[in-house]
Amino acid sequence: MEWYEALALLLGSIVGLMALGMPVALAFLAANIVGAWVFMGGDRGVSALLNNGLGSLTKFALAPIPLFC
Numbered sequence: 001m002e003w004y005e006a007l008a009l010l011l012g013s014i015v016g017l018m019a020l021g022m023p024v025a026l027a028f029l030a031a032n033i034v035g036a037w038v039f040m041g042g043d044r045g046v047s048a049l050l051n052n053g054l055g056s057l058t059k060f061a062l063a064p065i066p067l068f069c
Helices: 003-019 024-039 043-057
Strands: none
Touching: 003 024, 024 043
């Protein structure tokens, strides 16, 4: 997949979901899940995304960040 096709897929999904009224954070999350599915190999990519996210959530240094949103 060329870079412009990947850009169109991810940016188009974000803009499309926000146009449908989905909150920005959830639109970005959905685009990340779609990107992990397409670029990282289906179920393995999504599970890697979830494992990396869980590892980031268990670090105390990153815990206060959602409080500023």
